[in-house]
Amino acid sequence: MADDKVSVDPTAHLASKKFLTIIDGSFQESIKQLSDAGTTLSDPNHWSGPYAAQFRSSWASAQTDLNKIRHSLDEFQRKFDTILRNISQAGGQHH
DSSP states (O other): OOOOOOOOOHHHHHHHHHHIIIIIIIHHHHHHHHHHHHHHHTTTTTOOOOHHHHHHHHHHHHHHHHHHHHHHHHHHHHHHHHHHHHHHHTTTTEE
C-alpha cells in the first residue's frame, strides 16, 4: 500500500506558496504583457525601419515560444495545483 502521509517542512511550505503565487498570477501576467508588447512592436503601423523589420522577423518565433510556455504552464498548473495546494495547506507541519 502506498504511503499517503504528507510531510512538509517550512522550506517546502514557503516554496509552494511562492510557486503558486508566481504561477497563478505574476508570471502568467508577465508573459501576457510581453506578448502584447511584442505584438504592438511587430505592427509596422507602430514601428518601421530596418530594426523593426529585424524585430518582426524574430518576434514570430519568440511569440510561438511564449505561447508554448504559457500552454505548458497552464497544463502544469492544472496537473499539480492540487498537490501544491496540499503542501501549502499542510503549512509546514511535520507528520
